[in-house]
Amino acid sequence: MTTAPSATATERLEVRADSDVVRVRQLVRTVAQQARLSLVDQTKLVTAASELARNTLVYGGGGEVEVELVADGRRSGVRAVFSDEGPGIADLDLALTDGWTSGNGLGLGLSGSRRLVEQFSIDTAPGAGTRVEIVTWSR
């Protein structure tokens, strides 16, 4: 499983308003169907994408999302990357704790979306923005 997934066209969306979060959900849904994810896996992935796109908007002050269909020879999958140039996250462990929020949310966005996808990685530092990458593969 060390082969680099081959990628097809990458779709990029800006996240600047509530309506963009809906657009991200719709794009991820479309690509998840192309990747032949099961309905439950599609729903989990789209829900995670919705949480992360909202984080990009609310905490990151806006940013962009890249979505692509990926393949590793055997399986197809969806990769989505959420990036912003916002304040970043100082204490990542805390931010990944259920129920903890720096805003007025439920504190489930980051921790909950991590549970909904197969691969989750986050790259952030104070003042350096935040980049979250998620991948879910077909079974």
Added chain:
Amino acid sequence: MSDSVPILKIGSTLLVSIQVDLQDDTALQLQEDLAERITRTGARGVVIDISGLEIVDSFIGRMLASVAAISRVLDAQTVVVGMRPAVAITMVELGLSLGGVRTALDVERGLAMLAPAHESAESVLLAAAAERESR
């Protein structure tokens, strides 16, 4: 701004059927509209049909819980109906439990659940039929 979600009144129950992919500001608007309609109409129940929703994320989940709490304070009960199985599975894994929100499988069961709280739809129909006969 996006389109608002229509609220129908059936007897003393308000029925909301969400048929669009809800954006956050629309969800907040619906919450305010419902509170206003409950007080204006004296509705005793609210049925929210989410069978058209492909996902319920933490924001929509919080809106549903808030509507239930607000209507309770305004002396009305809320039932959320029509959740898709994949949405239920995802919501639980996300960590949303919708505590304090009553649920039913479909609109019919939701209305039946509210019926004991005020007049049942059946008794209204029976009364109307009896009235017609007595004329």
